[in-house]
Amino acid sequence: MAPSVAEETTALAKTSDASPIYGVTLPKGYRQWQLIAPAIEAEPLNELRVVLGNTKAIEAYDKGTLPFPDGTVLAKLAWKHVQSPEFAPASIPGAATTVQVMVKDSKKYATTGGWGFGRFVNGKPADLAQHQTCFACHQALVKNHDYVFTRLAR
Secondary structure, three states, X not given: OOOOHHHHHHHHHHHOOOOOOOOOOXXXXXXXXXXXXXXXXXXXXXXXXXXXXXXXHHHHHHHOOOOOOOOOEEEEEEEEEEEXXXXXXXXXXXXXXXXXXXXEOOOOOHHHOOEEEXXXXXXXXXXXXXXXXXXXXXXXXXXXXXXXXXXXXX
């Protein structure tokens, strides 16, 4: 009996740096991309986050383009939210938690609103179960913003 697509994708993810289901990888040079917005995630995650975008993403945000064009890539970096030991009113990043990536390709990801997802811990893709929750959350909460939570910080 031939393996299912999910089994093949899971096997691929175990031997590569691609996310299960979507095949998304960490983009080269993403840490040098332009800032779109910072965020604070409340409990239970308690994280500081920044969302960065590639050139296509920045252009779309600057022009207010929706839906985002194919080739848009967003990267969310997250760290535990901790109090600064030197300055009590300040928060600083603690341990890194995840890097999450969204890639717009309306043909490849037609069944998930045109978006592919990747969640990475220590540079490696998270498990299949974590990736199975991505689109459902975006679909339920931000369908009318092309499935993207982040708004441009001005």
